[in-house]
Amino acid sequence: MTLAHFLAVNPPYWVETLTKIGIGLVAVLLPTGALVYLFLFKMMSFMQSRLGPMEAGPYGQLQLLAEFGKFLQKEDIFPSKADRFVFAAAPFVVLVSTFMLVLVLPAGPDTHFIDLNTGIYFAMAVSSISVIGILMAGWGSASKYSLLGGIRAAGQLIAYELPLVLSVVGVVIMAGTLNMKGIVAAQADFGVWFIIPQFLGFLIFLVAIQAELTQPPFDMPVAESELVTGYLTEYSGIRFLLFFIGEFATAAVFSAIGATLFLGGWTIPFVDANAEIMDYIGPLVLAGKMILIAFLIFWFRITYPRFREDQLQRLAWKFLIPLSLFNIVVTAIFKVVF
Amino acid sequence: MSDFLRSYLTVGIFGLLAVVLVSALLGISSLLRPTRPQAQKYINYESGVDPVGSGWGQSNIRYYIFALLFVMFDVEAVFIFPWATRLEAYGTFGLVEMAIFIFILLLGLVYAWRKGVLRWL
CATH class of the missing domain: 1.20.5 (Single alpha-helices involved in coiled-coils or other helix-helix interfaces)
Structure with a gap:
């Protein structure tokens, strides 16, 4: 329990939960801001031979605040034909999914929000709630672009859900548990991080999260050149910003989940994973590894052009799913034989 | 509690x-x-011209078929998880059992493939 550990007191449940809410808000919003500024504003600009935001604050560091202020002041527009309830409820559903997802991340031997026995399974389950939110946004807008975008998004997210879940099975076989801390402990016991024995699984996981996050080259649901902005077409101002936060917060959380599954979570080589000190530097180590995986996601995002819809479905069903089943069988054989 | x-x-x-x-x-x-209502603001965006017909049109049946396929495979993926956590205890027996299960799963995929369901027209 987080608070009990740091303050050496045993607080009642509500105090602990309030602390967790505070930390949870930081854990969702801070990495989101970091990813957007570091990768989307700055790295993308440098990779495209431009400077990016430079005016707001030193080196454009306050650009995020400026954007936030701008979005807050925009007029709230509901299309007159829209299904008002569904249209308004969609951002809620997306954000609920993100906030539940962040809960499973462990950041130290005793630093965690909740310690579920079914940690990674729970994460996979709640991450798919956002599909409903996106489909609601697409349907509720009553616009042709939105409907196409929403349906494309649903088709894409469910197609890549399977390789994502199946690539995680390889890690679960290696670790023998679904608990996130158990998986980290198993990597410490195993000697090397699971990225080495599960390299194929890691690659499938990377491609699958790229598609789950609808980042280019898998951004057909929001394809600007075909669908304006897909399911986001009719959203403006703060409602658009909420979807934006949801998208990049989920990118951060998925990167952190990838870091936990394949890069050893909060552990560092040659340091005892259960040492007292890990409770303090563990969150920083996890953040560092999260940034590393997020870098890969954004690097692919900036490098590759968009797929076509048929290429996307072909890649998922004819390549990634058989490949991840193959990965499961090979991992299982190695686990039983050796 | x-x-x-x-x-x-x-x-x-x-x-x-x-x-x-x-x-x-x-x-x-x-x-x-600010709130400055104007009727034109609330028209659905359709590349700058007045929208034609309803926003809720028909869409490709392919999406529905892929959704059906997804339900099948996702339910089967759920069955793989408990096996994966207990593989060490089951040993060779578990391995052979799951090999048969995954073979049947792949058979389903190959069937859908041969039927042309996975082809995007």
């Missing part, structure tokens, strides 16, 4: 937190933003 249930209570509270955060942002925004 047991720790197990408390964990899930925390999940519920975080879900509520998201709802509160979204409502708070919408609330702050409603204090700051």
Whole structure:
């Protein structure tokens, strides 16, 4: 329990939960801001031979605040034909999914929000709630672009859900548990991080999260050149910003989940994973590894052009799913034989 | 209340937190933003021309077929998880069992493939 550990007191449940809410808000919003500024504003600009935001604050560091202020002041527009309830409820559903997802991340031997026995399974389950939110946004807008975008998004997210879940099975076989801390402990016991024995699984996981996050080259649901902005077409101002936060917060959380599954979570080589000190530097180590995986996601995002819809479905069903089943069988054989 | 249930209570509270955060942002925004209604603003965007017909049109049947396929495979993926956690205890028996299961799963995929379901027209 987080608070009990740091303050050496045993607080009642509500105090602990309030602390967790505070930390949870930081854990969702801070990495989101970091990813957007570091990768989307700055790295993308440098990779495209431009400077990016430079005016707001030193080196454009306050650009995020400026954007936030701008979005807050925009007029709230509901299309007159829209299904008002569904249209308004969609951002809620997306954000609920993100906030539940962040809960499973462990950041130290005793630093965690909740310690579920079914940690990674729970994460996979709640991450798919956002599909409903996106489909609601697409349907509720009553616009042709939105409907196409929403349906494309649903088709894409469910197609890549399977390789994502199946690539995680390889890690679960290696670790023998679904608990996130158990998986980290198993990597410490195993000697090397699971990225080495599960390299194929890691690659499938990377491609699958790229598609789950609808980042280019898998951004057909929001394809600007075909669908304006897909399911986001009719959203403006703060409602658009909420979807934006949801998208990049989920990118951060998925990167952190990838870091936990394949890069050893909060552990560092040659340091005892259960040492007292890990409770303090563990969150920083996890953040560092999260940034590393997020870098890969954004690097692919900036490098590759968009797929076509048929290429996307072909890649998922004819390549990634058989490949991840193959990965499961090979991992299982190695686990039983050796 | 047991720790197990408390964990899930925390999940519920975080879900509520998201709802509160979204409502708070919408609330702050409603204090700051202007409201100048004009009928033209509320027309659906359709590349700048007046929208034709209803926004809720028909879409490709392919999406529905892929969704059906997904339900099948996702349910089967659920069955793989408990096996994966207990593989060490089951040993060779578990391995052979799951090899048969995955073979049948692949057979389903190959069948769909041969039927041309996976082809995007």
